Amino acid sequence: MAYPRDISIADAIKSYYALPKTHRVHWSKARKGQVVRAVREGAISFHEARERYLLSRSEFEQWEAEYLAERGNAATMQDA
Secondary structure, three states: OOOOOOOOOOHHHHHHOOOOOOOOOOOOHHHHHHHHHHOOOOOHHHHHHHHHOOOOOHHHHHHHHHHHHHHHHHHHHHHH
16 A cells, blocks of 8 residues: 555554544444454554543443444354
8 A cells, every 4th residue: 555755654554444533523333443443453552542532441342342243243144
């Protein structure tokens, strides 16, 4: 994947995950899932996600549980 010269690789990766710049957004299920996916795939650290989005550990864990449950439901539906 080629990146423009005026953007850092880190910013390009974060942009790939469509992460909000701050915590001041409507937190839809999809947006929460994007943050969880980015953390799980190592695009941003858990610590960075907590600071950027003002998340408590328990709140992130709840998002992660919802994300994994949704992925499990999607996999089950594909198998049917």
